[in-house]
Amino acid sequence: xxxxxxxxxxxxDSFIAxxxxxxxxxxxxxxxxxxxxxxxxxxxVRPVEYIGHDxxxxxxxxxxxxxKDKIFIHGYNLEVGEYVYDMPNTIFVWLWGYEFYExxxxxxxxxxxxxxxxxxxxxxxxPRIRFxxxxxxxxxxxxxxxxxxxxxxxxxxxKNKQISRIDYLVLHQxxxxxxxxxxKLYPNFKAKHIPGFYDINxxxxxxxxxxxxxxxxxxxxxxxxxxxxNNHVDAFNKLKKYKNIKVHCILxxxxxxxxxxxxxxxxxxYFANRFQPIKSFMARNDYVNFLGSIDVFFMYHNRQQAxxxxxxxxxxxxxxxxxxNNPLFFFIEGxxxxxxxxxxIKEYNxxxxxKKGNDRRSENLHKLKNHIxxxxxxxxxxxxxxxxx
Numbered sequence: 001x002x003x004x005x006x007x008x009x010x011x012x013d014s015f016i017a018x019x020x021x022x023x024x025x026x027x028x029x030x031x032x033x034x035x036x037x038x039x040x041x042x043x044x045v046r047p048v049e050y051i052g053h054d055x056x057x058x059x060x061x062x063x064x065x066x067x068k069d070k071i072f073i074h075g076y077n078l079e080v081g082e083y084v085y086d087m088p089n090t091i092f093v094w095l096w097g098y099e100f101y102e103x104x105x106x107x108x109x110x111x112x113x114x115x116x117x118x119x120x121x122x123x124x125x126x127p128r129i130r131f132x133x134x135x136x137x138x139x140x141x142x143x144x145x146x147x148x149x150x151x152x153x154x155x156x157x158x159k160n161k162q163i164s165r166i167d168y169l170v171l172h173q174x175x176x177x178x179x180x181x182x183x184k185l186y187p188n189f190k191a192k193h194i195p196g197f198y199d200i201n202x203x204x205x206x207x208x209x210x211x212x213x214x215x216x217x218x219x220x221x222x223x224x225x226x227x228x229x230n231n232h233v234d235a236f237n238k239l240k241k242y243k244n245i246k247v248h249c250i251l252x253x254x255x256x257x258x259x260x261x262x263x264x265x266x267x268x269x270y271f272a273n274r275f276q277p278i279k280s281f282m283a284r285n286d287y288v289n290f291l292g293s294i295d296v297f298f299m300y301h302n303r304q305q306a307x308x309x310x311x312x313x314x315x316x317x318x319x320x321x322x323x324x325n326n327p328l329f330f331f332i333e334g335x336x337x338x339x340x341x342x343x344x345i346k347e348y349n350x351x352x353x354x355k356k357g358n359d360r361r362s363e364n365l366h367k368l369k370n371h372i373x374x375x376x377x378x379x380x381x382x383x384x385x386x387x388x389x
Contacts, residue, residue, distance in 0.1 A: 002028045002389050003065055005083075007075040008039040011096075014199040014284075015074070016044050022382045027389075031061070040281065059083055070389045077103055078155060081162035092388070094196065095171040097304045100163075100182050102229065104155035106148065108185070112302055114234035121228055124258040164188040168388060170196035173380075174334055174371065177327035178304050194388060196380040200308035201288050203374045205315035206365050208292045210358065217246045217274065218350050221294045224306035225254035232263045235300035238345055240270040245350075248276045248294065292316050295354050300342055304328050311372050317361030319353040321345055335367050 006012050012032070019028050030048040042048070051058055062071070062083055072092045073080055076099040084091055093099075101108050106126065113121060122128055127144035163186050171178060173195035183189050220239065223230030232249060239245060249267060251260050267275040282290060297313040297320045299306050304327050313320050314337055321342040322329045332339040338360070340348060370376060 001066070001069045002072055002385065003062075003069055004028060004030045004072045004074060005033065005080055006030060007033050008042050009075065010041045010281075011198045012042050012074070013044045016046050016048070018199065018378060018381055019385070020046060022378055022385070024382070024385045027385065033058075055079070055083075062087060065089070072389075075099065076166075078159060078162065081159070081165070085162050085165050087165075090167045090389075091165055092168045092170060092194075092384070093166050093191070094198075095169055095178070097307065098227070098229070100185060101303050102227075104152050104159055106152045107156050107159075112229050114231045114300070114302070116233045116237065117228050117231045120233065120259060120262050124256060124262075160186050160188045164190060166191040168192050168194050170194055170384065172197045172307075172331070172371070175304070175327065175331050177330050181303075181327060194384060196384055197372065197377055198308070199374070199377060200372055201284070201312040202315050202368060202372045204285065204288045205292070205312045208288060208316060210292055210317060210361075217244055218242075218295045218354070219246050219248060219293060220296045220298050221248045221250075221291070221309075222298050223300065224250060224309045226251040226260050226263070227254035227305070228259055229301050229303060229305055231300040231302070233266050235298055235342075236267060236270050238300070238342070239298065241346075242350075245271075246274045246276060247271050248278060250278045252279050252281050288312060288316075291318075294318060296350060297321065298342060298345070299323075299326070301326055311368065314364050315361075315368055315372075317358045317364070319350075319357040335371060337364050337367055 006015075012030075016030055019025055025046070030046070031051045032042060032048050033051060033053070035052055036050045051061060065071075067088050070090045070092065071084055071087070072094065073084070074094045075096055076093045101112055109118065109121070127141060127148050129138060129141045129145055132138060166189070169179070169182075169191040171193065173193075179193055222235045222239070223232055236247070239247060247267065249263065251263060264275075264277050267277065291309065291312050294313070295318065297310065297318055299310060299320070299322050302323060302325055307328065310320055310322070310328060310332070314332070319340060320332070321340045322332075323342050329339050329341075338356075340353065
């Protein structure tokens, strides 16, 4: 039997549907972390079990499974890593992106976040020392900063220990740069790479009819969520001199309210009524149609993020800007699809790029078909559940 440990997230419904589509539902059990109704992301009508938050109860559940059973982790973190570390079962981790970089919190800030984003996060996330005349008032803050650094160091050691237990890492077969980065960060990481990915809307996107833009403003999507790894404000800084753009920014999930408020404040400051924050969750079809209305995708991450959004954008015939240090840049170029350097956006004529993207849509859809279509995804999943599990 395969046991899937899953958070309440937007990827879960479609993954469970995929398992049923390939006829493997009888060999798979879906354990959803938390309680039913906590979030509105999981709406499947298929049988799932909500396992609550009590760590001892979750460990007892895991302790009752057979040694021959396999454990699939969707959304790996220190807590889940602790649950399974001493278990003899084969461990699979489905890569999401954040799990090896944003946890332990603070350990990879030096390369994840750009300068302005770091400044905002210092205000909201971490203890800081405010210098004042009264030394006694400073002392508690110094202690807090010391404890924070100690926590990061301790959790980093724990993370490196825990990931040695991962037997297989599931990510797209072409995403080799991502694998190399993880190995560089964590010397104990020895997991084997097997191909697999979630539904990233290719088959929905290929059927979307793109209307010819009538508005004079160019619609740009900055980032894929409120997660600070989007480096929102640093991205705004790259775009603020454009007068003919409308900036859309998804802020419906992924960060605390303080960070989101700062992003909104600066967004309105730079772009006024041309800034469009999106703060409500959209159904999958509505979201793909929304992406179809965007002209340019500007993703300013330093790590893999927004894989689904980016692949959907390409399938929709859109121009995508990424940083070259993002592993997805070379993933896309490796498929023979043009990806643009986000650091050099000012050098490009955006209307020309938009037209080129539309003209290349059919060609790019053909290139994507073998890599991210429903058929490719389900084939990968079938092989994982039959050959490895």
